Amino acid sequence: xxxxxxxxxxxxxxxxxxxxxxxxxxxxxxxxxxxxxxxxxxxxxxxxxxxxxxxxxxxxxxxxxxxxxxxxxxxxxxxxxxxxxxxxxxxxxxxxxxxxxxxxxxxxxxxxxxxxxxxxxxxxxxxxxxxxxxxxxxxxxxxxxxxxxxxxxxxxxxxxxxxxxxxxxxxxxxxxxxxxxxxxxxxxxxxxxxxxxxxxxxxxxxxxxxxxxxxxxxxxxxxxxxxxxxxxxxxxxxxxxxxxxxxxxxxxxxxxxxxxxxxxxxxxxxxxxxxxxxxxxxxxxxxxxxxxxxxxxxxxxxxxxxxxxxxxxxxxxxxxx
Amino acid sequence: xxxxxxxxxxxxxxxxxxxxxxxxxxxxxxxxxxxxxxxxxxxxxxxxxxxxxxxxxxxxxxxxxxxxxxxxxxxxxxxxxxxxxxxxxxxxxxxxxxxxxxxxxxxxxxxxxxxxx
Numbered sequence: 476x477x478x479x480x481x482x483x484x485x486x487x488x489x490x491x492x493x494x495x496x497x498x499x500x501x502x503x504x505x506x507x508x509x510x511x512x513x514x515x516x517x518x519x520x521x522x523x524x525x526x527x528x529x530x531x532x533x534x535x536x537x538x539x540x541x542x543x544x545x546x547x548x549x550x551x552x553x554x555x556x557x558x559x560x561x562x563x564x565x566x567x568x569x570x571x572x573x574x575x576x577x578x579x580x581x582x583x584x585x586x587x588x589x590x591x592x593x594x595x596x597x598x599x600x601x602x603x604x605x606x607x608x609x610x611x612x613x614x615x616x617x618x619x620x621x622x623x624x625x626x627x628x629x630x631x632x633x634x635x636x637x638x639x640x641x642x643x644x645x646x647x648x649x650x651x652x653x654x655x656x657x658x659x660x661x662x663x664x665x666x667x668x669x670x671x672x673x674x675x676x677x678x679x680x681x682x683x684x685x686x687x688x689x690x691x692x693x694x695x696x697x698x699x700x701x702x703x704x705x706x707x708x709x710x711x712x713x714x715x716x717x718x719x720x721x722x723x724x725x726x727x728x729x730x731x732x733x734x735x736x737x738x739x740x741x742x743x744x745x746x747x748x749x750x751x752x753x754x755x756x757x758x759x760x761x762x763x764x765x766x767x768x769x770x771x772x773x774x775x776x777x778x779x780x781x782x783x784x785x786x787x788x789x790x791x792x793x794x795x796x
Numbered sequence: 797x798x799x800x801x802x803x804x805x806x807x808x809x810x811x812x813x814x815x816x817x818x819x820x821x822x823x824x825x826x827x828x829x830x831x832x833x834x835x836x837x838x839x840x841x842x843x844x845x846x847x848x849x850x851x852x853x854x855x856x857x858x859x860x861x862x863x864x865x866x867x868x869x870x871x872x873x874x875x876x877x878x879x880x881x882x883x884x885x886x887x888x889x890x891x892x893x894x895x896x897x898x899x900x901x902x903x904x905x906x907x908x909x910x911x912x913x
Contacts, residue, residue, distance in 0.1 A: 487802070491809070499813075541817075544825045548836040561814030568810035572803060583802035590873065591803070612836030624855055627862040634869050638876050645880040647873065700837050705821030709814070768912035771858070775910045779865075779901070783894055786872070790887050793879050 491582055498571050498719065503533035505715035505752065512756045540708040548701055550611030559609055560706040563602030563713035569595035570720045575650045577733045577741035588649040589641055592724055593634055596679060599717050600626040603681065603688060603698050606710065610701030618697030621767065622688035625678055628771055629685075632778035633675035639668035639782075639789040640728040653732035660731035664792045668785040669729040671778050673751075676721035678774070680714065682755055684762040685770060722751035857909050868897050 507522065507529065514521025522529035547556050572595075573588040575581040585591060600622065607619020641647050643665060644655035655661075662669045678685040689697030699710040726732060726747035735743035765773070835842075872893070879886045904910055 541821045541824055544827065545822045546833060549834045550836050557818065561818050565810040565814035568813055569806060572806040582806060583799050585799040585803060610836060612838060614837070620851065620855055624858045627859055631862060631865050631869060638872055642876045642879050645877060647877065695837065695839065704825050705817045709817060771912040787891065787894070790879055790890055794883060794887055
C-alpha cells in the first residue's frame with residue numbers, strides 16, 4: 476500500500492486531507508449509527524427519512540445547527556464558553572495524527588507516539604470540564620466536577636495498562652508497537668491490560684456505564700446543557716470522534732493494528748475498529764449506569780492494582796520470552 | 797519532513813478545524829436575545845445565586861492523589877523502553893519502584909483518602 480501519490484510535501488498534505496475527511500465523516504456517521512443501532516435494539520425505526528436509510532441525516536443535522544442561534548447565558552464566562560467546544564473537537568484531530576492505519580499510511584510517527592495519544596485524548600477532558608464551568612448553571616457544574624474526578628481516576632489505569640504494550644514492544648512509537656505484533660497480537664500475553672484499557676476508554680469517553688458527567692436523568696444533559704448551535708454540535712461530534720479514537724487505539728495497542736490473516740493491510744484495522752465501535756453501542760443499551768462512589772471504587776481499588784499487576788506480567792513475559 | 801514539524805502543523809490544523817465551525821455558527825446564526833432565553837437552565841426554576849463557590853474537599857483529595865501517582869507513572873515510561881536491554885536489572889528496579897508506589901497507595905487507602913462516601 477505504498478502510494479507514489481503520498482510522497483513529498485504535497486503528498487503529505489493530501490494524505491492529511493484524506494485522513495481528516497474520512498475521520499470527521501466517520502464521526503458524523505457514528506451519530507447516525509448510534510441512533511439507528513439504538514433504534515434497532517429497542518425495536519424502533521430510527522431516522523430513516525433524510526436520504527436512503529436516513530444516510531443524509533448527519534449532513535442535515537450539521538446544516539441545521541450552523542444556522543441556529545448561539546445562546547450564551549448572561550451568567551456564563553464568555554471566553555470559556557467559546558473555548559470549550561473547539562477543544563473537544565481539536566483533541567481527536569490531534570490524536571488521529573499518530574494512529575498508523577496501514578504500512579505507510581500515517582500522518583506522523585514520532586518516537587513518543589503513545590504519550591502523544593494519551594496526552595491528546597486527555598485534552599478532550601478539558602473541553603468537558605471547561606464546558607461545564609463556562610455555562611454558569613448548576614447542572615453543568617455538577618457534571619463537570621464529576622467528569623474531573625472520573626477522568627483523573629481513569630487516566631492512571633489507562634496509562635499504566637497501555638505501558639504494558641510499550642514494554643512488550645520496547646518502544647513508544649505506535650508503528651513499532653504494531654510491527655512488534657506481527658507474529659502474536661498483544662491481547663494474548665497482555666489480556667489483563669487489554670481488559671483494563673478497554674474499560675478505561677469507556678470512562679474517558681463518558682460512555683455508559685460511566686456516563687455520570689452527562690447522566691440525563693439527574694443532570695439534564697450535564698456539561699453541554701448551556702450550549703446551542705454548532706457549539707453543541709461540536710460537543711456531540713467530538714464525543715463520537717473520541718469513540719473512534721478509543722476504538723482505533725485499542726486495535727492498534729492490543730489487537731495487532733493492520734496484522735491479521737487473509738485480508739491485506741487496512742481492512743483488518745477497519746474491521747477491528749468497527750467491532751469496538753459496535754461494542755460501545757451494545758454496552759450502552761445493555762448495562763445500567765454506575766453510582767458515583769462505585770465508579771471511584773472501581774478505578775482506584777480494582778483497575779489500578781490490576782494494571783500494575785499487568786505491568787509486572789508484561790515484564791516477566793518479556794524477560795522469559 | 798521532520799516528525800515534530802508535522803505534529804506542529806497538525807496542532808494548527810486541529811485548532812483551526814475546531815474553531816472555524818464555532819465562529820461560523822456565531823456569524824451565521826440569528827441573534828434575537830431576550831431575558832428568558834439568556835437565563836441559565838435550572839429546570840424552569842428562577843436561577844438562584846452564582847453557582848461557582850467552594851467545592852467538596854473530596855474532589856481536591858482525588859486530584860492530589862492522582863497528581864502523585866501520575867508523576868510516578870510517567871517515570872515508568874522511559875523505564876519501559878529499556879526492559880529489553882537491561883533484562884533482570886530492569887525487572888528488579890521496576891519491581892522496587894512499583895513496591896514504593898504501592899506503599900504510598902496502601903497508606904492513602906488506610907487513611908481513607910480513596911474512600912468516596
